[in-house]
Amino acid sequence: MATIVHGFDWPDRFVVGTVGSPGARTFYLQARAGRELVSVAVEKEQSAVLADRLDEVLDELMAEDGNPFSIPASAPDGLADHEPLDQPVEEQFRVGAMGLGWDPSTAQIVIEAFPVLDVEAEADAEGVVEVDPPEALVVRIPVGSARAFAQRTREVVSAGRPACPICEVPMDSPDDHVCELPDEFR
DSSP states (O other): OOOEEEEEESOSEEEEEEESOTTSOEEEEEEEETTEEEEEEEOHHHHHHHHHHHHHHHHHHHTSTTOTTOOOSSOOTTOOOOOOOOSOOOEEEEEEEEEEEEETTTTEEEEEEEEOOOOOOOOOTTSOOOOOOSEEEEEEEEHHHHHHHHHHHHHHHHTSSOBOTTTOOBOSOTTTOOOOOOGGGO
């Protein structure tokens, strides 16, 4: 069966956002072009890693001699998006794997998201199982938008419950949090 690709080249909007309150939030990658809207559920940690990796890729490109692609060091003014997710938020799929690439022909970052696969397939002679995902989200964004996306994503991730400075577990409230001190703190 062929993979259904939800493709967005130069989307009107591409963001990470949440639904729910801290401690019970669901994270989404959401892309919109015109009236087409796709939302895929993603883990908080996947969002954070995506933002970090995006900045790493952009920093590497920026460091090339003469910065041939005019990569900005930070999100350009006017690209910040602090609005909530577009409604309705209807989960297309839950992300299992992601890919990140660079297209020098268009100077765009390419972000791919694939669903969690529940597969029982037979391996080939070398033990490799090849499975085509039923669908994918593929978004291509310019470098300034990528910086703004990474910045917003970090803000959304950090807007949750504060982490305990000792055990790093999210705390609902400092008064109710109990953790075991590591030996070096005793």
